[in-house]
Amino acid sequence: MNTPPTTITQEQVLAFAVYEIRQLLAQHLGNDGASDPAIRAAAHLAYALHNQASAILEGKHVPPRQSIAAIEKVDQMLATDFRKRLSDYSKPLAY
Numbered sequence: 001m002n003t004p005p006t007t008i009t010q011e012q013v014l015a016f017a018v019y020e021i022r023q024l025l026a027q028h029l030g031n032d033g034a035s036d037p038a039i040r041a042a043a044h045l046a047y048a049l050h051n052q053a054s055a056i057l058e059g060k061h062v063p064p065r066q067s068i069a070a071i072e073k074v075d076q077m078l079a080t081d082f083r084k085r086l087s088d089y090s091k092p093l094a095y
Contacts, residue, residue: 019053
């Protein structure tokens with residue numbers, strides 16, 4: 001029995017990566033001082049977005065505002081600037 005080819009979207013590829021990164025960095029969640037701050041920030045960012053990543057992998061639509069709110073919570077918890085840096089990408093590029 002041949003299975004028809006599955007079309008995988010770019011969103012699903014990126015969601016898969018976020019979901020896998022979250023699993024790989026799970027031991028770095030929390031406020032202990034043992035983890036490198038950059039690794040801890042990456043772990044919290046991936047954890048914050050893993051529900052949205054899972055939904056995308058299931059073919060569901062995730063409103064961008066939901067993901068942005070999750071990023072803002074990471075910023076509040078860790079005093080990072082992920083939200084601002086995301087906004088920097090939405091500005092027109094100067095040539």
